[in-house]
Amino acid sequence: MTTPWDDWDHVLKVDPDKELVDGETFEDVCATGTDAIEIGGTTGMTKEKMETVVEACSKYGVPLYQEPSNPAVVIEDDALDGYLIPTVFNAGDSFWVTGAHKEWVRIENGLDWSRTHTEAYIVLNPDSSVAEYTDANCDQSADDVAAYAAVAEKLFGQEIVYIEYSGTFGDPEVVQTAADALEETTLFYGGGIGDYDSAYEMGQHADVVVVGDLLHDEGCDAVRETVEGVKDAHAAD
Numbered sequence: 001m002t003t004p005w006d007d008w009d010h011v012l013k014v015d016p017d018k019e020l021v022d023g024e025t026f027e028d029v030c031a032t033g034t035d036a037i038e039i040g041g042t043t044g045m046t047k048e049k050m051e052t053v054v055e056a057c058s059k060y061g062v063p064l065y066q067e068p069s070n071p072a073v074v075i076e077d078d079a080l081d082g083y084l085i086p087t088v089f090n091a092g093d094s095f096w097v098t099g100a101h102k103e104w105v106r107i108e109n110g111l112d113w114s115r116t117h118t119e120a121y122i123v124l125n126p127d128s129s130v131a132e133y134t135d136a137n138c139d140q141s142a143d144d145v146a147a148y149a150a151v152a153e154k155l156f157g158q159e160i161v162y163i164e165y166s167g168t169f170g171d172p173e174v175v176q177t178a179a180d181a182l183e184e185t186t187l188f189y190g191g192g193i194g195d196y197d198s199a200y201e202m203g204q205h206a207d208v209v210v211v212g213d214l215l216h217d218e219g220c221d222a223v224r225e226t227v228e229g230v231k232d233a234h235a236a237d
């Protein structure tokens with residue numbers, strides 16, 4: 001099966017609850033060279049904030065995906081290419097594995113399944129909002145992470161495994177071990193990518209490198225460097 005993310009190297013995650021750097025616009029954001037924009041964050045999400053970002057990014061031809069952190073913030077907008085719905089494999093509460101999803105499907109009458117995809121998250125930074133929110137058990141060895149990745153692909157048919165170190169640069173060995181455990185599934189890595197070198201390094205292990213806070217903290221030029229880093233790493237493969 002071919003998926004849009006088969007061809008992606010880099011994803012930019014825009015947090016609707018955070019500002020852009022002074023003087024930058026969403027047109028600049030869409031011109032960073034990223035392959036797709038994911039719109040989402042853990043805290044402070046509302047439908048209005050989501051709509052504002054989708055609207056502002058809709059004219060520039062970059063694929064746009066919403067990544068909702070709870071069912072109440074999902075928006076319907078033709079400018080979206082689809083929905084990337086997290087499921088947190090190492091969550092402490094099953095609500096974040098299947099519970100929220102069940103509630104969502106129960107209240108929504110008729111989802112567009114062709115535009116709805118899941119990401120099997122493995123959350124590994126215990127100090128991140130997402131770890132706290134989902135009560136994730138982040139005490140996982142490389143072998144544990146690889147086993148979760150294989151379970152996600154082979155038993156649960158997941159198209160995306162997402163190694164999430166949000167806010168901090170993760171362990172490249174853990175990411176490589178997870179990559180080795182996967183055959184078809186696309187491996188996303190996110191967390192602490194801050195420049196060309198860190199993007200290049202994780203690009204050597206992951207199929208897709210996700211950059212988040214850097215956009216809001218340093219801006220579009222810094223993001224563009226990370227796009228170059230991961231693309232160079234993949235070109236050298």
Ligand SMILES: CC(C)=CCC/C(C)=C/CC/C(C)=C/CC/C(C)=C/COP(=O)(O)OP(=O)(O)O
Pocket residue numbers: 015040041042043044067068069070071074085086087088095096097100101102104121128129130131133134164166167
């Ligand atoms: C069923 C539906 C529609 C939603 C539930 C989706 C789930 C399980 C969400 C769990 C939390 C999660 C994985 C959110 C995705 C976005 C994410 C990880 C953003 C990064 O967040 P942080 O960097 O920790 O937080 P802030 O940047 O907001 O502080």
Ligand SMILES: O=P(O)(O)OC[C@@H](O)CO
Pocket residue numbers: 013164165166167168189190191192193210211212213214
């Ligand atoms: O904000 P950073 O640390 O770049 O992390 C990106 C993304 O994985 C967050 O969900």
Ligand SMILES: [Mg+2]
Pocket residue numbers: 015041166167212213
């Ligand atoms: Mg964040």
